[in-house]
Amino acid sequence: MQSLRQLLPSSVEHPGPVAKAVTIPSLRVEDAPRFTWRGMMLDVSRHFLPPADVKRFIDLISLHKLNRLHLHLADDQGWRIEIKSWPNLAIHGGSTAVGGGAGGFYTQADYADIVEYARRRFVMVVPEIDMPAHTNAALASYPGLNCDGVAPPLYTGVEVGFSALCVDADITYRFIEDVIRELSAITPGPFLHIGGDEVKKLSDAQYTRFIERVQSVVQSHGKLMVGWDEISSTRLLPTSVVQFWRPNVSPRAAVAQGVRIIVSPYNKVYLDMKYDSATVLGLSWAGNIEVRDAYAWDPAMLHADLPESSVLGVEAPLWSETVVDIRDFERMAFPRLAAVAEIGWSPARARVWEEFRLRLAAQAPRWSALGINFYRSPQIPWREAR
Ligand code: IFG
Numbered sequence: 524m525q526s527l528r529q530l531l532p533s534s535v536e537h538p539g540p541v542a543k544a545v546t547i548p549s550l551r552v553e554d555a556p557r558f559t560w561r562g563m564m565l566d567v568s569r570h571f572l573p574p575a576d577v578k579r580f581i582d583l584i585s586l587h588k589l590n591r592l593h594l595h596l597a598d599d600q601g602w603r604i605e606i607k608s609w610p611n612l613a614i615h616g617g618s619t620a621v622g623g624g625a626g627g628f629y630t631q632a633d634y635a636d637i638v639e640y641a642r643r644r645f646v647m648v649v650p651e652i653d654m655p656a657h658t659n660a661a662l663a664s665y666p667g668l669n670c671d672g673v674a675p676p677l678y679t680g681v682e683v684g685f686s687a688l689c690v691d692a693d694i695t696y697r698f699i700e701d702v703i704r705e706l707s708a709i710t711p712g713p714f715l716h717i718g719g720d721e722v723k724k725l726s727d728a729q730y731t732r733f734i735e736r737v738q739s740v741v742q743s744h745g746k747l748m749v750g751w752d753e754i755s756s757t758r759l760l761p762t763s764v765v766q767f768w769r770p771n772v773s774p775r776a777a778v779a780q781g782v783r784i785i786v787s788p789y790n791k792v793y794l795d796m797k798y799d800s801a802t803v804l805g806l807s808w809a810g811n812i813e814v815r816d817a818y819a820w821d822p823a824m825l826h827a828d829l830p831e832s833s834v835l836g837v838e839a840p841l842w843s844e845t846v847v848d849i850r851d852f853e854r855m856a857f858p859r860l861a862a863v864a865e866i867g868w869s870p871a872r873a874r875v876w877e878e879f880r881l882r883l884a885a886q887a888p889r890w891s892a893l894g895i896n897f898y899r900s901p902q903i904p905w906r907e908a909r
Contacts, residue, residue, distance in 0.1 A: 525588050526552050536892035558822070560785055560836025561867030562591030562649070563794075563860060565852070568598035568660070569681075569843040570620050571627035576849040578640050583853075583895065585644035587864035592641055593649040593716060593838060596629075599659035599678045599686055603628045604650070608701040609665065615677070616660035621844050623679040631709050638711060649749065650710055652702055653718030655725060655733050659686040667694050681844045684723035690733045699740055707744035714764065715741050720751035731757045738763060749785070752777070764835060767825075768793075775828045783835040786822045792839040792863050794855045795846060798898055804845050804855055814900045818862035818879055821871050839863040850896040857890065857897035858883055880904070 530547045563584055565572060581592060596604045602616030605628060617628035638648045659678040666674040670689040688695050707715060717737050722730050734757040741748040749764040752772050761781035767774055770788045789809040796812040797805040823831040839860055846852055861883060880903050887905040890897050899905055
């Protein structure tokens, strides 16, 4: 359908009835994706996106034949999914956001609605509850979850790594069991992301024990564990998936365990990175990422010891420390997400920057008709309708 849609004039993308009949030549399309996992991640914790805006993104990613939507549902600044057995997680832990503004959360009905909306567009939702670090929102919601029994205040800043679950306390595993049980029950897809990134407050032994225990909880609920690349130092089931975000971390240990890899190199596809020094939104710790940086690389060439057979696919995370509403999210995602979509779909030999930038230029009328707030990168000769 998306291939057929791309053959239609951009005028059909305007809301409302199509003015006149549209014809296309009779043709035969033979096409198939290179990678199975073609995704993006929305960080709805640092800033919350209401369900209607998440559905808007599902429309836009399915237009580009992406098929995975990873929702970063819990972090230090916000817990965004209702857990019935621990109601204060969303009520208190979801009450604010970076900068101290209003937060929000998805009821389980909202989440089920998003999952169904995505399924009808061939997009699989992959929920993430980040742990053992990035957990201040949970710790602030239940004093009993803290080793000292004292709940920290809600956090509205942008530091990372300062929080950690009390990994040697039994209550922590009752909490994890309940959260994973409830989330698994409303997630038809096979994957459950447990984060695992940026842990500064635990020893390696504590971290390893924790991840391996959480992996068995995920497995007991019939799901496959996904985690950021820090988990590759632990003993993983071959069905687990490791999301490589740090280009300098070798996937050798993970590949040796037979796990599959998603590549999200922060210097190529972290969509919260500024386009250039003039970009108002975004961060710059990983360097600026213009459209060409997001396009001119290949997952199979990232690491010498990463065979293409281990690469499940590619995913572009959009962290929202500085990204507040849907128009900000769209501005950071487009046009770079179109580059990532082509990396996920097309054979490497078919990807040539000078050719891609012209095809991208031709998307301007279509994206404008769809009302996408895309960044007019100076690298692209945008063909705006007069
Ligand atoms: N790294 C953190 C994110 C976010 C990001 C912002 C990962 C896996 C920096 N962890 O990327 O939570 O703060 O660019």
